Amino acid sequence: MPLVDVIVTDIVQETPTVKTLYLSNADGTSMGAYSPGAHIDVVGPTSITRQYSLCSRPDGTETYAVAVKREDNSRGGSVALHELKVGDTLRISEPRNLLGIAVDATKHVLVAAGIGITPMLSMARHMHVNDIDFELHYFSRSEQEAAFLPLLRDRCPERLHAHVGVARDDQAALIGAALAGAATGTHLYVCGPDGFMIKVAELAGQHLPPESVHIENFHATEQPVAGSNTAFEVELDGETFHVPADRSIAQVLIDGGGDVDTSCQEGICGTCIMTVLAGDPEHRDSVLSTSERESGEVMAVCVSRTRGERLVLDYY
Ligand code: FES
Known part of the structure; x- marks a missing residue:
């Protein structure tokens, strides 16, 4: 997914451990509206990518806001974000929504x-x-x-x-x-x-x-050890790819010239979701809903696999 440069235009200390960062486009253009519940990938100063929900006005246009909780025992992503100053730059993705409001709900x-x-x-x-x-x-x-x-x-x-x-x-x-x-x-x-x-x-x-x-869910579930994986084949656009036990579907398709977007590579962001046309996915992500998993119609190809011998996929 393409990233854009943004400038930190304001910082608000919400609680002793939570700061809100206000982000504006580096080129001065509007950030635009987003659908309520959406999140963005934020690439911090340490190059660690994390997902943060947008908490600014969804119908606003000037700035995005993300609230970051300082996790001192993490790999440093939130600590580095807490040390940012107004005027510093970050790279963020476009908003994606995995928690969309059900339009038919009462x-x-x-x-x-x-x-x-x-x-x-x-x-x-x-x-x-x-x-x-x-x-x-x-x-x-x-x-x-x-x-x-x-x-x-x-x-x-x-x-x-x-x-x-x-x-x-x-x-x-x-x-x-x-x-x-x-x-x-x-x-x-x-x-x-x-x-x-x-x-x-x-x-x-x-x-x-x-x-x-x-x-x-912005936390990855623990993955089975690679040694328990098996190889299988994936078909995309009429071309067949061999997925060995030690590589993900996403890695194989990208190396083979497939136009597959990835971000977290941990099954939590939803960027790599693809449509399943045939085959039986073995879901290992933390992003799909129960009903999406049970449908067998979509899968996150950065972590999920199949217990069968073949999957036929399409772009989502
Ligand atoms: S790249 Fe994030 S879910 Fe696959």
Whole structure:
């Protein structure tokens, strides 16, 4: 995916560990609108690429905003972003949306924990402005760590359920209560730590069909050791490629001249998703929804494979 240069035009310290970076096009042109819930790839000063949800106004045009939580035990991506100054430059991708608002839903339940609030900001703003029925459940360990909580209390207090300092064991009851009696057509969206998202998705599954549960996951799942992989063949545009056990489909297709975009290479960003015309994908990504996986019609070719002998793919 092509990257563009942007300038950091403002920095706001939201909490002791979260900063919002405001980004503008280096050439002065408008950033444009984006669909609520979208994210961008950000290539930081250490050349590490990470995905961040956009939390500026989705209908705004001047700047994008991303909120970065400082993770001191990470590989340094967020620490380097926290050291940026106004006027520094970054490279970002175009927005992509893996948490799009279901247009046919009758009600939306947004559930966030910690920095997982970021994609919910643009979604809540869009729903609030357009008078779409929603409620937002925001779990935070403390008031001090709850980024954007004052903003949400100011803008949509009647939609907001702030669960501050709730013990982990008590979270399920609150989420269950929010979903009890959910009307047909209700959709749930969740973003937060892995364990939290898994728990919420399991609870949601007791009330809603799988296609109504949407997860924003920017963490890669652990991959099986390469030694357990098998070789197979992939057909694209009538040409057959051999995928050995130690290489990904994306690597093989790109080396073979295929026009396959990649970014994270970890199965979390969705850039490399391709259409499956034939064959049985073995999904190893963290980006597709349950219903997308079960359909067998799409796959993330940077990490996913097949247990069979052949896949026929097309561009997505
Ligand atoms: S390149 Fe990010 S999911 Fe494949």
